[in-house]
Amino acid sequence: MEMRNAQMLVVHAAELIPCAGPVQGIRAAALDRLEAIADGALAIVDGRIAEVGTSASILSRYEAPEVIDATGCLVSPAFVDSHSHLLHGGTRHEEYDAKVTGRREVPLDGGIRYTVRKTREASDEALLARARADLDAMLVHGTATLEAKTGYGLEREQEMRLLRLTAGLRHTVQVVPTYLPLHVLPDGYGDRRAEYIAEAIAALPQAARLAVYCDVSCDPLCFTFEECLEVGEAARALGMRIRVHADQNGDGSGALLAARLRASAADHLDYANDAGLRAMAEAGTVATLLPGVTLHMCEMTPRVAGAALRPAEKPFMPLLARRAIDAGAVVSLSTDYNPGSCPTPSMQMVMQLAARLYRLSYAQIWNMCTLNAARALDLSHDRGSLEPGKRADVLLWSVPTHGLAINRFGVNQVDTVIVEGRVVVREGRLLSSSTVGVNR
Numbered sequence: 350m351e352m353r354n355a356q357m358l359v360v361h362a363a364e365l366i367p368c369a370g371p372v373q374g375i376r377a378a379a380l381d382r383l384e385a386i387a388d389g390a391l392a393i394v395d396g397r398i399a400e401v402g403t404s405a406s407i408l409s410r411y412e413a414p415e416v417i418d419a420t421g422c423l424v425s426p427a428f429v430d431s432h433s434h435l436l437h438g439g440t441r442h443e444e445y446d447a448k449v450t451g452r453r454e455v456p457l458d459g460g461i462r463y464t465v466r467k468t469r470e471a472s473d474e475a476l477l478a479r480a481r482a483d484l485d486a487m488l489v490h491g492t493a494t495l496e497a498k499t500g501y502g503l504e505r506e507q508e509m510r511l512l513r514l515t516a517g518l519r520h521t522v523q524v525v526p527t528y529l530p531l532h533v534l535p536d537g538y539g540d541r542r543a544e545y546i547a548e549a550i551a552a553l554p555q556a557a558r559l560a561v562y563c564d565v566s567c568d569p570l571c572f573t574f575e576e577c578l579e580v581g582e583a584a585r586a587l588g589m590r591i592r593v594h595a596d597q598n599g600d601g602s603g604a605l606l607a608a609r610l611r612a613s614a615a616d617h618l619d620y621a622n623d624a625g626l627r628a629m630a631e632a633g634t635v636a637t638l639l640p641g642v643t644l645h646m647c648e649m650t651p652r653v654a655g656a657a658l659r660p661a662e663k664p665f666m667p668l669l670a671r672r673a674i675d676a677g678a679v680v681s682l683s684t685d686y687n688p689g690s691c692p693t694p695s696m697q698m699v700m701q702l703a704a705r706l707y708r709l710s711y712a713q714i715w716n717m718c719t720l721n722a723a724r725a726l727d728l729s730h731d732r733g734s735l736e737p738g739k740r741a742d743v744l745l746w747s748v749p750t751h752g753l754a755i756n757r758f759g760v761n762q763v764d765t766v767i768v769e770g771r772v773v774v775r776e777g778r779l780l781s782s783s784t785v786g787v788n789r
C-alpha cells in the first residue's frame with residue numbers, strides 16, 4: 350500500500366479518546382458513551398487531523414518527519430472553554446475571606462462593581478500582561494480555545510477598550526470575543542435602568558465589529574427578561590450571536606429567554622425551571638454548567654439585606670446536571686474564569702469538580718468538555734473532537750486512561766499540548782513564547 354505523508358504522527362497511546370459526535374452536540378443517553386481506542390494513533394496533515402485509529406493501522410499507511418511516542422499516555426482533544434471573564438483588574442481574595450469566615454458583610458452583587466473599578470484603573474499593558482499570563486496557564490492545562498467576555502467596563506468607552514484589548518491579545522490559545530453589556534447595572538444608574546439599556550443598544554453596532562457574541566445576565570440580581578430580550582434582539586438584528594448568564598441567583602426566566610433568542614448557550618442555570626430547560630433543548634441552546642462556581646460560591650449566601658433572594662433551600666447539586674440532561678439539552682462544562690465567582694483557569698479542575706459535585710460519569714464529563722463545549726461556541730464543525738478534517742488540537746496526558754484524568758485531582762496531568770499540529774507545551778511547560786500566534 351502506498352504510504353501517505355503526514356506532518357506529524359502521534360502513536361502508541363495507551364488510550365485515545367476521539368470524543369466524536371454530531372455537530373449539533375451530544376445529548377441524553379449518548380452522553381454516557383465514549384469510544385476509547387487502545388494503542389491509539391493519529392495522523393496530522395496541514396494542522397488538521399487526517400486520520401485516527403490503532404497504531405498498527407496508522408503506521409502502516411502514514412509516514413511523517415515528526416513521530417510522537419505516546420506510550421503510557423491518554424490522548425484526547427484539547428479543551429474548549431466557552432465562558433470566561435478574561436480581562437479584569439484586581440483580585441477578590443479579600444472579599445472571599447470575608448465571605449468564608451462570615452466576619453464582614455460583602456456586597457450583594459458579589460463584588461462585580463469592585464472589579465469594574467479595578468479594571469478601569471488598570472492600564473492597557475497591565476490588563477494584557479495579566480490576560481496573557483492567564484492564557485499561558487490555560488494552555489498548559491490543556492485549553493486551546495477560550496471565549497472571553499467584557500463586562501467589567503460597563504460604560505461604553507470602557508467596554509470598547511476591553512473589546513479592543515481582547516482583539517489585540519495574539520496568543521496560541523484562540524480567543525473568541527463576547528460583548529457583555531448587561532452584566533450588572535453600573536453605580537449611579539439605580540433609577541435610570543432604561544437609560545442604561547438604551548446606551549447598551551446604542552453601542553451594539555460598534556461592539557458587533559469587534560465581538561462575535563452578545564451576552565446578557567438574566568437573573569433577579571442583574572437584569573429582567575424584558576431588558577435582556579430587548580438587547581438580545583437588537584444584537585441579533587446586527588448579526589451577533591447570543592449567550593446568556595441565566596438564572597444564577599434565582600429564577601429570572603433566563604433559560605426561556607435563551608431559547609427565545611435562539612442563544613448559542615445559556616450558562617449557570619442553578620435556578621432554571623424545567624420548562625426553560627426543555628425550551629433550550631428544543632432551540633438547540635447549549636446548557637453550560639460551571640462547577641467551579643458551584644464549588645467556589647457553595648453555601649455562601651452573602652450576609653446582606655436582600656439575601657432572601659436565594660430560595661431557602663439551595664438546589665440539590667447533582668440535580669443541576671441531571672435536570673439539564675433529562676430535558677434533552679446539549680450539556681457542556683466551562684470554567685467561568687473570573688476573579689469573583691470562579692478564579693480557576695483550569696478545565697481539568699472543572700472536570701474533576703463535575704464528577705464530585707454533579708455526580709456525572711467520566712464519559713459524560715469528557716463529552717461535555719470537548720465536543721459539546723465546542724458546540725457552545727458554534728465551533729463543533731471545526732474542533733472539539735479528534736475527527737478527520739478538524740483542527741489538530743491534541744493533548745497527551747501523564748495518566749493512561751480518561752477515568753484517571755478525572756479521578757486524580759489537584760495537579761496538572763497534561764504533559765503535551767499540540768495546537769494546529771504544533772507542539773506548544775511539552776512535559777507540562779510552555780515551549781516558547783506562547784504569543785507566537787496562531788490567534789487570528
Ligand code: NIG
Nearest residue numbers: 459461566594685687689690
Ligand atoms: O459568575 N452575572 C454575573 N455573574 C458572574 C460573576 C462574575 C464576578 O463575580 O465577577 C459570573 O459569571
Ligand code: FE
Nearest residue numbers: 432434594685
Ligand atoms: Fe460569567
